[in-house]
Each structure stands twice: as structure tokens, then as C-alpha cells.
Amino acid sequence: MDYPGAHILLDMKKPSVTRKRTITRILGLSLLLLCNLGWAEEYPAWSRHAEILVNTSATGANVSGQVTGFPLLVRLNASVFAFSEAQGKGADIRFTSAAGKVLPFEIERWDSAGAAAEIWVKADTLKGNTAGQVLKMHWGNAAAASASNGSAVFSDASGFVAVWHLGGTGSRANSVAGGNAAVPVNYRPDASQPGIIGMADSMAGGSPGGYLDIGDGYGMFTSGFTYSVWVNPVMTANSVHFLDLGNGGGVDNIAVARYQATQNIGFLNVDGTASSNLIFGEAGVAPGQWQNIAVTVSGNLASIYRNGALINSEILTQPINGTPRTSNYLGRSNWSSQDYFKGEMDEPRLAKIAQSPNWIKLGYENQRPDQQVISFRKQAACASSFSASADSTVTEGGILELSGVAECADSYVWTTLEGPTPRILDPEVKSLRILVPRVTRDTVMKYLFSATFGDTVRTRQVNVYIKESIPDPLFTLPAYLEWDGKSNLVIQPSIANLNAVIASASPSIQYTWNLPGQAVDTSMLDGALMLKPQPKESDVKINLCLDNGGSANCHQVQVVVLGPTVSLVRPAARSTTAALRPRFDLTGRKQPASQARISKIRFVERL
Numbered sequence: 248m249d250y251p252g253a254h255i256l257l258d259m260k261k262p263s264v265t266r267k268r269t270i271t272r273i274l275g276l277s278l279l280l281l282c283n284l285g286w287a288e289e290y291p292a293w294s295r296h297a298e299i300l301v302n303t304s305a306t307g308a309n310v311s312g313q314v315t316g317f318p319l320l321v322r323l324n325a326s327v328f329a330f331s332e333a334q335g336k337g338a339d340i341r342f343t344s345a346a347g348k349v350l351p352f353e354i355e356r357w358d359s360a361g362a363a364a365e366i367w368v369k370a371d372t373l374k375g376n377t378a379g380q381v382l383k384m385h386w387g388n389a390a391a392a393s394a395s396n397g398s399a400v401f402s403d404a405s406g407f408v409a410v411w412h413l414g415g416t417g418s419r420a421n422s423v424a425g426g427n428a429a430v431p432v433n434y435r436p437d438a439s440q441p442g443i444i445g446m447a448d449s450m451a452g453g454s455p456g457g458y459l460d461i462g463d464g465y466g467m468f469t470s471g472f473t474y475s476v477w478v479n480p481v482m483t484a485n486s487v488h489f490l491d492l493g494n495g496g497g498v499d500n501i502a503v504a505r506y507q508a509t510q511n512i513g514f515l516n517v518d519g520t521a522s523s524n525l526i527f528g529e530a531g532v533a534p535g536q537w538q539n540i541a542v543t544v545s546g547n548l549a550s551i552y553r554n555g556a557l558i559n560s561e562i563l564t565q566p567i568n569g570t571p572r573t574s575n576y577l578g579r580s581n582w583s584s585q586d587y588f589k590g591e592m593d594e595p596r597l598a599k600i601a602q603s604p605n606w607i608k609l610g611y612e613n614q615r616p617d618q619q620v621i622s623f624r625k626q627a628a629c630a631s632s633f634s635a636s637a638d639s640t641v642t643e644g645g646i647l648e649l650s651g652v653a654e655c656a657d658s659y660v661w662t663t664l665e666g667p668t669p670r671i672l673d674p675e676v677k678s679l680r681i682l683v684p685r686v687t688r689d690t691v692m693k694y695l696f697s698a699t700f701g702d703t704v705r706t707r708q709v710n711v712y713i714k715e716s717i718p719d720p721l722f723t724l725p726a727y728l729e730w731d732g733k734s735n736l737v738i739q740p741s742i743a744n745l746n747a748v749i750a751s752a753s754p755s756i757q758y759t760w761n762l763p764g765q766a767v768d769t770s771m772l773d774g775a776l777m778l779k780p781q782p783k784e785s786d787v788k789i790n791l792c793l794d795n796g797g798s799a800n801c802h803q804v805q806v807v808v809l810g811p812t813v814s815l816v817r818p819a820a821r822s823t824t825a826a827l828r829p830r831f832d833l834t835g836r837k838q839p840a841s842q843a844r845i846s847k848i849r850f851v852e853r854l
Contacts, residue, residue, distance in 0.1 A: 291658050293388045294332075295333075297384050298381050298383055298623070299623060300378075300621065301373055301382065302380075302619065302622070303378070303609065303620070304377060307378060307620050308609050308613065312603070312605040314372075314603070317606065318368070318369055318370075319370045319382075319621070320367060321384070322363075322364070323365075324364075325362035336357050336359075337364060339391035340354065340385070341384070342382060344370075344371060344383070350369055352394070352399075353395050353400045367397070368382065369399065369400045397410070406471070408423060408467060408599050410597075411594070411595050413593050413594065414446020414448060417431075418431070419448070427462030428462070431459060432459070443593045443616065444614060447477075447591050447592060452481065452487075452586060452587050452589025453589070455587070456586070458576050459577040459578060462575060463571065465572045466568075466572065467569070468501065468544070468567045468599055470600070471598070471599060472544040472601060473541065473543045473597070473600065473601055474490050474503055474598075475541035475542075475595070477537055478532070478537070478540060478588075479592075480588070480590035482508075485508050485585065486504060486505060486508075486582075487504060487580070489504060489578070489592070491576050492572045493572050493575070494570070494573055494574060496582035497517060499570045500515060500517040500581060501567060504580065511530065511532070512528035512532055512542075513525050514528075514542050516544075517565065518565035519568065523564045524563065526551065526559060527559060528558040529558065537593075541602075541607050548560060631700060633653055633654075633698055635651040635696035637709070640714060641711060641714070643683055643685050643715055644796070646680065647683050647711060648678065649679040649694060649709060650678045651677050653677065655700065656698040657699045658675070658698070659675065659696070659697065660696075661676070662674060662694070662695045664708065666691050666693055667692060668692045685796050685797035686797075687719075691710055691712050692710075692711040694708070694711065695707070717753045717797060718751060719798055720793040720794065720800060722740040722742045722793055723740065723743070725738075728805070729806075730806050730808050730809065732809070733780050735777050735779060735780070736777065737775050738775060738777075738778070740774070740775075740791060742774075753795045754795070755796070757795065760789065760791055761792075762790075763788060781808070789806060790803045791804075
């Protein structure tokens, strides 16, 4: 089904696939710190987007607890999805969380002609007893390459050992990286049949019957065990094994089976040749219908589930050992007297952890054909609109806020055109907050807001007129001074517009004293520089620049040292530290002067 305008489900459209956003602002300052979120992907080049709602409440999965890292089954059909909008094999399908985090997924089957698909999506966290949890699905990009990756959904790190999506031809691949494939033995040509999830394996029973050989190993269950499978059995077979791991009959076996000719499920563990107690799940398997069977072992506690419900738990008298096993089967027993499985089997899984009751229940409720766990939310058509802030006049040093409207746009961006425009670190947003720069005269900044609607680009130029309102400090210094070099000499600028600077929006004056190529003992006073007596005598040039955030105003004074001509010996260089840049308060709060042998002095006087 087409979702007209479904792209409005995403709050923001970005023209680059990977988003690295920089978002830190310090109030009233131009300091910006870069903060890399690094994990969100909005898929702006994908033309279609939809929401998937997950329901774990009583009207959905009826699961009470939280489940993390869960492989959620998403079924698509013609009633919820228009296959013509996506690539033929679903190569452009993507999934994200509600917050935009990319979610791994695996496409088990994609049948465009038959309008059917089954996809496993790894959901980070699904809360218990909660309706309306949101995942996002994206499609509609003819240039996208497939991102289907079973090992990212069913990973060893999450405890999975084997996940076999049955059906098809040849060996049944294991979605867990490095895990054994399931190899058909004695299969009929028509063994691949429609199953509970996509295709399944139909096993004929008899002797020798068809089964799956799942290779060697399986010594990793000492810390936990889970086996789950969908089966649709024919009940004429006796003591059929849905799973048998072992080294022959009665040696190191882990077996899940139908007990003799009953409808009970039996679980058996053999530690070496010492058999545990046989644990039964009464009425655990019924003929001629699909059902989900699961067995978990946590410590020595074995639990048997049918269709997500616990039917028995008991303590094993023998633990699961870590011995590697060489005779490992689905649908066949290690005991030669017992029958091969007859019926259909789908989605067998092994894990080296004991999955929780909530996990087992959610798995069944999500995978059953009449599931009520997920749904697709259809959206009303989007009403497109476009606008941007009107031209405005601001004063220097203030805060400028610009905003744009671009509903239903595929992407939007702010750019600078002309004037002293500060760099826009995050241009792909609808609203901008900018510190207006200082200017030397009235001037204009020009911005452009652009939005892409399909093949159309709409633009709006915004002119911002800046009024000069903050006076730069104007001062004078004597051009020439005479000094005997034996007493203190105080040099102080005369600031002609001091009161105007104090009353402005930037009442701070920064003094930068510079004694080029010379080293003189000095002391900084309130708005002044004091030269101390010199052991040697030489003329001194002193430069002073004053600014309050705008253009610096600079003057120089020549100090002629009178007396016998003696060369001045430069002392060893000393670095200027923060202690050499004190603040002076012209309201009367005087701070101690800092002394150093320096060639450049820079400090800020706060008015």
C-alpha cells in the first residue's frame, strides 16, 4: 500500500546519510564545543518511510518484562506494503529506532511477485506491558545496496550458536557467523515447503528418514542452553527427536524429543554416560498443527515451553557438560531404535544462554501467523509548505534567531551569501541561533534558506541589517617620554570615550602591552603600565592596543632613557602565564599587581 506523504514521520531530513551533529552553545559567548553523536542515520535519500508499532501490552504480546537485543519478525504483505516502491530483492530496506539509531536486520525471504517478505530486525530495547513502541522502516532508493546481515541480528555476543531459516535448496545456512550449516540428508526433492515463517523443511520419516546433520561441536552449553523450534508433526512416528546433540546413543546427549507415542515433550541430558532424570512437558506436542517448542537450562534448572507458556520446570540430576559432540541432528535420534521425525520443521535455534520467559513468550507471540505484536501506522497526506524569517535589523553583539518552514521537504539547509556571517556549524536544521558579530559600520548579512521537494528546490533570501551600536575605545598616549631609568615610570592611556564604553553592551576593555625586542622589569597597575628602575640604560618603545571585542585601536610611545649610555642586558626569557593577565575593576576593587620580566603584557580590564 502506498503511504502518501509518509516521509513526514521523520522529524528531520538530511542530505548526507551519516549524521555527525555539533550542538553546544555557551550563553552570550561565541565559544562552540563539538559534540559527536555519531550513531543516527535519517536516510534522506530514501523516498518512503513508515512507522512500525510494537505492542507488548495485554492486547499484544502480553509480556510483562523488558527484552533487549531481540530479533523482531516483520512480515510484509500487500495490505501493508507496496512492493513496487522498493527494489526487487529489498536491497533498499532499512530500519531505525524512534531516535534514529540504525538497527541491524536480516531479510529471510523477499518475494516481490508474491507480495510477501519476512525480515528479522534487532530491536535494542522492548519494554514490557507497553503499546505503541516505535521502529521506523525506510525504502525507496534505487541506488542502495543491500544491508541485510544475519550475523548482526543473531550474534555470538548475544549468545546465539545457531539460527537456521529452513527451506530452499542445498545446505541451510546458519545466520550466526562461523556457525555450522544444517545439511539435508535423505531429503526428497520437494522437501522445501511453505512454513510458519517463509519456507520450512518437510521431513518424510520412515527408515532411513530425512534429517538435518548440523555438524560437530556444541560443547558450549555449560553456562546456559536454549533450543526453540516450530514443528507440525505427524504422530505416527515414535520417540522422534526434534534435536539430538551427542557422541552416540547415551553418550553426552542433549535431546529434545516426543516421548514415545505420547503427546508429551521429553528433555534428556547425559553427562558422559550418566543420564539425568527425564523431564516431561505434558501435552507439549499436538498432531497436525504448527506449535512452538522451547527448552531452556539455567544452572541445573530445565524449563519446557509450548507456544510461549511454561509447562514444566525441574532440576536436572546431571549438568550439561562441555564435551564437544560429533553426532548432532535435527529430526533424528542418536538411538538407532527410535524413529525419524515426520512432519514439518521451521526456525530451529540454539543459544548458549538461558533465554528468559519474557523472551520465549515474545518470540512465540511475534512469530505466530495471527500475531498482534506489530502493526503499521498509516499517515495522512502531507500538506507541503515553505517559508523563512523576514528581513530584520539587529544590533552588533546581540543574538539573531532565524527560522524556516519546510513541511514535506526531502531536505533543507541554511547557507551564507554575503557579509560578516559567522560560520553555520549545523546548517541542516530549520532554526538558527547566531551571535551577531561586531562591525565597524552599519552593514548587512545575507542568508539563504533552501528546501528540496522532489525535483523542485525552493529558496528564500533573508537580509539581516546590523547597526553599529558599541563604541570602540578611543585613547591617546604621549608620543614621547623622557625617563631617568632610576625611578618608576607609569604610562597610562587617556580613554576619551570611557563612559560610552562602560554604558555599552560590551563594557570590557582588553589591554595589550607590547615591548618589541626588549626586556624590562614592569608592573601592571589599574589601566596603566609601570616601568621599574633598570640596571642598564636604553631607549624603550612601548605599544598599546585597546579593544572591547571589535577592532583594536593601537598607539606607541617612545621612552628615552637619560643618563650615561649603558647597554641593556636582556634577562633570560620567561613565559607569560595566566597570573600576568589580571583583571582590574574601575569601580574601585583593586587587585594585587603581578610582576614579571616580560616583553609583552596582555590583560583585560572589566568595567
